[in-house]
Amino acid sequence: MKIEKMRCHPTIILEKAGGFLAAWIVIIFSQTENIISFFMEETLQKEDLPFIFLLLGLLLLAPFLIAGYQFLVWRKTWIYMDGHALVIERSTMHRKKNTYSIAHISNVNMEQNLFELMVRTCRLKLDMENASDADSTDISILLSFPKAQELKSKLLACSGQEMENPQNTASAKEDCASFSQILVHCICSLPGYYLVLFSLLAAFFAFMLFGGEFTLSDLLFEENSSSFFMKSLAIGLFILTYGYQLMKRLLAFYHFSACRQGNDIIIHYGFFRKQDYTIPIDRIHGLQIVQAPFARLSGRLEARVVCVGIGDTKEELTQLSLCQKKEDVFRLMAELLPEFPVSSIDYMPKPPKHAWKLYACGCLSWVLLCCLLPYALLLSLNPPEKTGDYVFLSCVCLFAACCILAYYLLHYFCLGFYGDGSFAICSGGSLTKTAALVPYSHIQHLCLKENPISRRFGLSHGEIYILASMANRTIPFPYITESEKKLLTEKVACLAHQQTRN
Amino acid sequence: MKFHTLSKKAMGCMYTATLLGIAIAAAILTFIMYYFSLFSYPILSALYAFLILTLAIDGIFSPPFRCRRYRYAIDEECIDIKEGYLWLEEHIVPIERLHQISIAQGPIDRMFGLTKVIVTTAGGEAAIRFLEYEKAQQIAESLKKKINQIAQSQRLEQ
Numbered sequence: 001m002k003i004e005k006m007r008c009h010p011t012i013i014l015e016k017a018g019g020f021l022a023a024w025i026v027i028i029f030s031q032t033e034n035i036i037s038f039f040m041e042e043t044l045q046k047e048d049l050p051f052i053f054l055l056l057g058l059l060l061l062a063p064f065l066i067a068g069y070q071f072l073v074w075r076k077t078w079i080y081m082d083g084h085a086l087v088i089e090r091s092t093m094h095r096k097k098n099t100y101s102i103a104h105i106s107n108v109n110m111e112q113n114l115f116e117l118m119v120r121t122c123r124l125k126l127d128m129e130n131a132s133d134a135d136s137t138d139i140s141i142l143l144s145f146p147k148a149q150e151l152k153s154k155l156l157a158c159s160g161q162e163m164e165n166p167q168n169t170a171s172a173k174e175d176c177a178s179f180s181q182i183l184v185h186c187i188c189s190l191p192g193y194y195l196v197l198f199s200l201l202a203a204f205f206a207f208m209l210f211g212g213e214f215t216l217s218d219l220l221f222e223e224n225s226s227s228f229f230m231k232s233l234a235i236g237l238f239i240l241t242y243g244y245q246l247m248k249r250l251l252a253f254y255h256f257s258a259c260r261q262g263n264d265i266i267i268h269y270g271f272f273r274k275q276d277y278t279i280p281i282d283r284i285h286g287l288q289i290v291q292a293p294f295a296r297l298s299g300r301l302e303a304r305v306v307c308v309g310i311g312d313t314k315e316e317l318t319q320l321s322l323c324q325k326k327e328d329v330f331r332l333m334a335e336l337l338p339e340f341p342v343s344s345i346d347y348m349p350k351p352p353k354h355a356w357k358l359y360a361c362g363c364l365s366w367v368l369l370c371c372l373l374p375y376a377l378l379l380s381l382n383p384p385e386k387t388g389d390y391v392f393l394s395c396v397c398l399f400a401a402c403c404i405l406a407y408y409l410l411h412y413f414c415l416g417f418y419g420d421g422s423f424a425i426c427s428g429g430s431l432t433k434t435a436a437l438v439p440y441s442h443i444q445h446l447c448l449k450e451n452p453i454s455r456r457f458g459l460s461h462g463e464i465y466i467l468a469s470m471a472n473r474t475i476p477f478p479y480i481t482e483s484e485k486k487l488l489t490e491k492v493a494c495l496a497h498q499q500t501r502n
Numbered sequence: 503m504k505f506h507t508l509s510k511k512a513m514g515c516m517y518t519a520t521l522l523g524i525a526i527a528a529a530i531l532t533f534i535m536y537y538f539s540l541f542s543y544p545i546l547s548a549l550y551a552f553l554i555l556t557l558a559i560d561g562i563f564s565p566p567f568r569c570r571r572y573r574y575a576i577d578e579e580c581i582d583i584k585e586g587y588l589w590l591e592e593h594i595v596p597i598e599r600l601h602q603i604s605i606a607q608g609p610i611d612r613m614f615g616l617t618k619v620i621v622t623t624a625g626g627e628a629a630i631r632f633l634e635y636e637k638a639q640q641i642a643e644s645l646k647k648k649i650n651q652i653a654q655s656q657r658l659e660q
Contacts, residue, residue: 129624130624376545377545377546377549380543380545381543381545381546443625444596444599444623444624444625444626445593445594445595445596445599445623445625445626445628446593446594446595447591447592447593447594447628448591448592448594449589449590449591449592450586450589450590450591450592451588451589451590452588455590460592462592465623465625465626466624466625467624467625468625473625473626474625474626489594492580492594492596493579493580493594493596494579495596
């Protein structure tokens with residue numbers, strides 16, 4: 001059988017050497033004047049000239065050397081399919097040949113940045129179904145768009161999946177998220193720490209303004225103009241940073257769409273960087289239903305997929321649905337992933353009867369360790385001279401204790417575990433509530449933990465380990481009863497056993 | 503499921519490892535207290551004494567409890583490891599999920615002729631520790647056979 005070999009698109013040379021070339025041009029143009037004046041100097045010794053010319057020659061040759069090396073790498077790198085394996089062979093001085101089993105490809109993603117959009121090329125990103133490099137993209141190939149499509153269809157066909165039907169894709173693209181939906185998503189899915197930061201900033205301004213010592217005009221328009229300038233700059237930068245972040249997210253989710261095609265989930269999104277994912281259903285190891293603070297307040301939620309290959313970089317978003325009203329997400333998930341019972345999160349049982357006592361003990365120990373102990377130490381080591389200082393220290397200590405208490409309360413009300421059926425559903429979080437749905441058939445192993453108090457009440461908590469990137473590899477579950485523990489351990493052990501026997 | 507306990511050698515290994523850890527922690531703490539002249543504060547000295555005493559009590563009393571509580575079981579379906587002293591942990595690893603089995607020996611383990619079997623799944627790893635070398639070899643061998651059987655049956659299905 002004849003093996004069809006191919007190379008990456010030649011523009012890869014520009015992409016690889018582009019950063020260096022841009023930096024070189026900037027340095028050369030910004031230093032031209034200095035170089036000329038250096039040669040014009042009268043103090044320049046003739047003996048130094050050969051050395052200087054050698055240095056200058058190397059400097060001028062550097063971009064050609066880099067581009068030449070990249071050209072060599074491009075010319076000597078071959079990509080081909082050998083039976084059920086994808087081979088990438090590089091015959092440069094550092095010779096290597098990587099063979100990947102196509103059957104173990106987790107997902108096939110296509111990505112285009114602005115430059116690639118202009119030159120009509122496309123980056124094909126493949127991730128293998130293994131744990132050791134779940135945090136990075138395993139294979140990244142730059143090809144012309146038609147070639148990338150062709151290779152993708154070949155790979156999917158070889159791994160027993162079907163290439164998406166262009167007609168279906170077209171109809172799916174019509175269901176792209178509107179601008180208002182994306183805007184709502186970007187605002188509602190702001191993480192919890194943004195809310196904390198905003199609250200602190202608001203409290204600070206309120207304190208400054210209503211504390212009686214400052215007014216807004218004092219704060220901004222002081223006599224010292226440089227101070228005014230610096231404050232305006234700081235506020236401007238703050239607004240710009242948030243504006244930039246919001247704009248970045250808006251563009252990242254541009255034309256977001258997710259659809260089901262046979263046994264695959266197809267996701268498209270992006271403006272400057274177009275992303276296109278094809279995730280086989282059986283490679284999805286879990287589903288996360290996330291509610292950020294603003295989303296919780298407005299009764300919205302979003303679904304994220306947990307699998308190897310998505311989320312390796314910041315640009316790779318794991319969203320399966322945007323932040324929408326609960327009913328809309330449930331309806332969408334029933335169409336996209338009927339295998340995952342998303343609506344069950346509505347019937348999540350609360351933690352067992354005595355669990356609150358355990359969380360109360362945890363809260364108390366943190367208050368003791370972080371507030372009372374440092375407070376006692378500070379007072380005994382350096383007793384304040386004024387009563388005001390005592391009050392201030394006590395207020396700080398009380399505030400810290402309240403924060404810990406608030407965290408524990410918020411955390412407690414997020415907890416839940418449901419282990420019946422073929423899924424384990426674990427809910428947790430504090431400001432942001434996250435419910436993870438993990439099929440028992442995808443649980444790799446289990447760790448149960450008990451402390452002296454939980455043992456007394458017959459409760460245990462722990463972690464579920466799944467195949468995913470480092471951030472999602474362990475899914476914690478809250479305190480569960482003996483019967484739930486038995487159910488969980490039996491299902492984890494037996495399902496894996498039955499899977500093999502069947 | 504039949505649980506196995508550890509041999510007497512394990513107790514010695516646990517004692518050595520725990521006391522060594524405590525000695526290092528105490529040395530670092532003492533150095534910090536001395537270097538920053540913190541011994542001159544009575545409350546900090548009392549806190550230091552309390553910490554050292556707690557560590558010493560832990561070093562003396564925890565190994566026998568940990569040794570007695572350490573159990574492991576291997577059956578057709580899974581590996582179950584229970585360990586801990588006050589805070590107990592139980593690892594349940596389905597045999598079908600095993601990707602890798604390795605045997606490792608640290609310097610203290612070597613002193614006592616003990617070793618550990620590390621089982622790795624796609625989600626992480628768990629270890630059966632303080633095993634005698636021959637026992638560890640047996641376990642690794644039997645697990646290897648089981649994995650091969652599973653792989654063969656999967657291949658036949660395909």
